[in-house]
Amino acid sequence: MMSANERSALQAIEDQSLFTFAEYDEQAAERTGYSNYSYWGSTVRVFLKNKVAVALLLVMMSLLIFTIVQPLLPGQKSPTKIHNDPQTGIQIRNHKPGGEFWFGTNSIGQDLWARIWSGTRTSLLIALLVGIWEVLFGIVFGALWGYVRQLDALITEVYNVVSNVPNTILMMLLAYIMRPSFQTMVIAMCATGWLGMARFVRNQIIIIRDREYNLASRCLGTPTSRIITKNLLPYLVSVIVMRIALSIPGTIGWEVFLTYIGLGLPIHIPSLGNLVNEGRAAMMSPSLRYQLIFPAVVLSIITISFYIMGNAFADASDPRNHF
Amino acid sequence: MVKYALRRLWQSLVTVLIVLTLVFLLMRLLPIEGYFADNYDKMTPEQREAVLDSMGLLDPWYVQLQRFYGDLLRGDLGTSVVYRPNVAISEIIAIKIPYSVRFGLAAIVISLVSGLAMGVRQARDKGRLWDKTWTGYIVFINAVPPAVYLLFIQLYVTQITRLPILYRRDNPVSWILPAISMSLGGIAGYAMWMRRYMVDELNKDYIRLAKAKGMSNKAIMVKHVMRNAFVPMAQYLPTSVLLTISGSIYIESLYSIPGMGGLLVDAIQRQDNPLVQALVLIFSTLGIFGLFLGDVLMAVFDPRIKLEKQGGSR
C-alpha cells in the first residue's frame, strides 16, 4: 500500500505542468564555468579591509608627496644654507625648535626642518632605486638559481664569491675611486644588496620545486619561464612582499651603518643616515636631543609603515584569505 | 648524499681560492700612502721604501701571492704588519675568538628560544593583544637603528639598574647586558619570520583536515605547523652559529669587549693586508661551509627537498 508521501510524489510526476522539455541550447552548451575572481583584485580588496594598513599607506603617501612638495611651499629654507645671527654674524647654533625654525637648527645653524625633508627625499630615493634593483635582479637571479639545477653550481659559486669578499673593501674602494656621492652610494648598495633577496628566493624555490604540481607541469612540457612565473612565484608572493617591504627601511639602516664607519654620503648632502649619526653625537645632552628625535621619528614612521603594510599585503596575497 | 657532499666540498675549495685571490688583488688597489698612517709627510723616500719592503709590498704581485699560498700550505696564517707588527696572526685571533663566540652563542640561544616561542605564540593568538604588543616590539627594533638603541640601553639601563657600563672579565654581572643587547635583533627577526611562516601554514588545507579530524590545537601546532614553518629558517642557522666568531661591531665597541667585531673593518681601513687575507680566509670558509650545512639541514627537516638529481626527476 502506498504512503501519503509516495502518492503525492506520483501525482507530482504525472502533473505535466510541472515539467518542461530540456531543449538543446547551443549557446548554453558553450558557456563554461565563469567566475569573476581576479587574484590581484581580491588581494587588494582584502588589503583594504585592514584599516591600520590602509591608514599607514595613506601616511606614507602623504609623507612622500610632502617631501616632494615641501621645497615648493612658501617660506621654506634651503637645507644647506647656514643662518647667521644678523647682529653678531655668528651662526645660530643649536637653536631649539620654534619660531623661525620649526625643527630647530643643527650645530652650524642649518634649518633642521628643511634638512629632514631633504634627507628623507634622498634616503627614500636611494632605498627605492636599490629596492627596485633588488627585486628585478634578485628575484630573477634567485629563481633561476633555485630552479634550474644546471645553473645551481655556477650561481652558488658566484654568490659565494661575491658575498664573501667583505663589503667593507668594496665600499672603501668605491668611495676612494668614485668619491662619496649619491651615485656611489646607490651603485655600492646595488652591487651587494641583491644577494640577500636572491638567496632567499632560491631557498623558497628549492622547497617547492619538486612538489607534485611542478612535476606534473614538467611532464606536460611547460617551459621553465612559465613554471617559474605561474607555478612558483605566485606561491611565494606573500614572503617576497614581506622582504620587499623591509628592504626599504633596511637600506636606510644600512646607510646609517655605513655613515657610522665613515663611508656614507658627504655631510653636506643631508640624508637620514647623516642626520641620525649627527643626532647620535648630540644624544648625551638633553637640550640637543631634538636633533636625534626628529630624524629617528621619521625613520621609525617609514619602517613601521612598510612593515605593517608589508605584513598586511602578505596576508592579503594568500589566496586562502580571499573570499 | 655523500657524492653530493664531496662535490660541494670541492666546489667550496675552489670558491675560497677565488675569493682569496680577488681580495688580495683588491687590497692592492688601495693607495700606497695608506700604509703609513699619518706619517707620510715626515719620512724620507728611502724610509718609505724600507717600510714597504718590510711589509713585502715591493715584490711583484704574483710573487707576493705565491708567498701567501706557500705560507698557508704550511699552516702559517702570516704575521700582521700594521695592526700589531711582527705578531703572528694566529696569536692575535686566538685571543679574540673566545670572546665573540661566547657572546654570540649566548645571543643565538636567547634569540632562538625567545624569538621562536614568541613567533609561535603570535601566530596562535593572531590579531589579539599578544600579537599586537609583540609586533610593536619587532617594529621598534627594526625601525630604530641599532647604533641608537644600543647606546640608549647602555646608558639608561645601567643608570637604573646599576649594572656596570663596561665589560670586565672578572665581573660576571657585566656580561649580562651585552649578551641581552646582542640578542634583541635576533629575537625580533626570528619572531617575525616564524609568525609569517606559521600563519602561512595555518592556512593550508591539511591543517583544516587535521582540525576536522579532531586533533587538538596544540598537537597541530607542534606536530605539523612548527616543523614546516621552521624549514626555511633552518637554512640560516648553521651560518649564524659559525659566524658568531665575527662578533658584533656595535656591542663590542660600546662595552669594551676585546672580540673579533670590527677587526675586519679595522684591518681593511688600516690596510693590513696579511690580516685581511687571513680573516677573509676564515670567514669565507665558515660562510661557505655554513651555506652547505644549511642546505643539508633543510633537506633533513623536509624530506620532500631533494638536493641532488634523482634518477628520473628532471
Next chain:
Amino acid sequence: MKKVLPVLLLCALFLAGCAAPQATQTAATARPSADFKTVYAGELTTLNYLVTGTTVEQEVAANGIDGLIEYDNLGILKSSLASSWEVSKDGLTWIFRLRKGVKWITWEGKEYAEVVAQDWVDALKYSFNPKNASKTANIAYEALKNGAKYYKGEITDFGQVGVKTSDKYTLQYTLEKPIPYFLTMLSYVSFLPVNGKFLNEVGAKFGTDNKNILYNGAYIMSVFEPQNMRVLVKNEKYWDAGNVHIKKLEYKYNKEASTLAPVLFLRGDISGTGIPTASLDEWMKDPAKKAMVHPATTSFYSYFYAFNFDPKFDAQYEPDNWKIVVNNANFRKSIFYALDRKAAMITAEPYAPERRLSNTITPKTFVTNAGKDYTEMGPLAAIVARDSFNKTQALAFKDKALAELKGKAKFPVKMPMPYRSDLSDWSNRAQVVEQQLEGLLGKDFIDIIPVGYPATNFLGVTRRSGVYAIQECNWGPDYADPETYTDPFFPGGTYNWPEKATGYIEANGKGKYENMVTAAKAEVVDMTKRSNLFAEAEAFLINEAFLIPYAVGGGGYVATKLEPFTYPYAPFGMSELKFKGQIVMDKPMDSAAYDVAYKKWQQDRVAALQKAATSTK
C-alpha cells in the same frame, strides 16, 4: 700672551764652548696622589719605540724609557740620564756623560743590566738599518755624520757614523753640520737608548708586547691586553722616584671612548675626560658640572689655509683660470682679509674661539730669544697685533683685483676646496667657510666648491697631488727652532709650492722666500739674528698672502682630576705625554682656579728661564 723665555736656544747660544749646568738633583719625596684611570679609543699597535711614528705609541716610550735630557714642568731643559754635557767650538761634536747606577728593568720589576753609553749606539744601529723600517730614523740620520749615507747603503761600516762611546759612561755625537737646537732633538724617540743584548735575544719580537721590552723610566707596563686594557705601575727602582707621584695608570680600551668618557667621568669610573663640542653647552649651563670644567692648553700644531700655486685639478674647475688669479697678489689679499676665522673656528670651539686663532704660522711661545717671543720679532709683531678679518680691506682688494684681471681671467673664479667627508667638524666648517666667503665677496667673484673625500689617502689625493685651490692644512714641529715651520713651503715640500708663484723670482733664479730662508738657515751663531731672519721670511709669506694663518691645535675643555701644569712642558716631542711629576687630585679644578694656576705658572716660568739664562753665564 705673556712673553716667556725658554732656555732652549739660550742654552745652545751659551754652550758654544762652555759646559752645561751640572745635574743637581735634590732628593725629592713623592707626593700623595690617587691612581689615574682613563678610557681610550686608539689602540697601540706596537711598543717598539725605535720604529713607530705614532703619538699614542710614543706615550709608552715617554713614560717607560728615559733619554739624555728632559724638561721640567716650567719648560726648562734639564738633565735626565745625561748628568752633564758639552759641545765643541765648531758645534759639530757633542759629548754626554751619563748618570751612573741606572738600571734596565724587566716588566716584572727585576733588574736586567745597567744603562751604559753603548745603549745609545745600539739603538741607532738598529734604527739606521732599513730592514727595521723605523719611521723616525730620519730625524737622527739626517743630523749625524754619515747617517744618511749609511741608511742609503753608500757606507756599510756603522763605525763611520757619527755616534760612539769614549768610555763606558761617555757618549759622543758628531754632526753633519752645526745644529744649534740639537739638545732639544734629544727628547724625541729617535735618540732613546736600548739594551743591545736584550734586543738581540728577542729579535723581531721586540716591542710586540710589554714583556718584550726593557724599562728604565718612571713607569713599567705590567699588563698589556690589546683592545682591552693596559696598566702601568711606578718603577720603584727609578733613579728619580721622588718625582713620580701617581703609582698606577689604568687604561681601558673602548672604541666609543669619546662618547662614553663624559658619562664614565660623572660616575667616577675615570679620572678625566675631554668635553665634546656638542655637549659643551650642556656642561656650561649646569653649575655643578661647570665647576669641574677648565680650558685645556693649545698645542703647537699650526693650521692654515693654503693657496695652491701649482694646480693640477680637474678641468671642470678651470685650473688655468685659477693659476692666473692666484698669481695676482690683490686677489689673494682680498680672500685673506675676507675670511672670518672666528666664525670658522666656532664649528670646533664654540666657547672662546679666539683662544685658538693664530695670526702667524709659528705659534706663540714656541721659541724665544733674549727675552723676546719669536712672534714679536721684526714684522711679525704688526701681524700678531691685528686680526686678518677686515671687510673694508677685503672689498678694496677685490676691486683692485677685478681691475687688474679684467679680460685676463674669468669670474666667478672656481675654487675647489677639499675636505674629509667622514669628519663632521671639518664638513661643517667647509660649509661655513664657503657661505661666509661667498656672502662677503659675492658669488660673482668667487665660487668655492667644497669637495668631499673619504679618509683613504686623503692627503695624497688632495694636497700632495695639488688637487685643490684652497685647502685647510696643518703642520707640526719636529724640533725647537723656527726653521721647522719653513719646511712645508721650502722647495721639496708638498704643501703649496710658493716657489712657482710668478713675480717673486730674484736674480739667482730662486724665489724670494727661498732666498730669505736659506740666509736664515745659514746663521748658526747669533740666535737672535737667526730668529729675526726667519721672522722676516715668515712675515713675507703672510703679508703677500701666500696663505692664511688660521689656528693652533689643542684647546677645548676638559673635566679632569689631573693637576694642571705638573707635566713636563716642551714645545714639541713627547714630554707632554709623560706622567712623571703629575698628580691626580681628589676633585677636578674649575676654570677660575685654573686661570689663577696658569698665571702663577707663567710667572714661575719667566723667573726660571731668566735664572737658567743667567746661571750659565
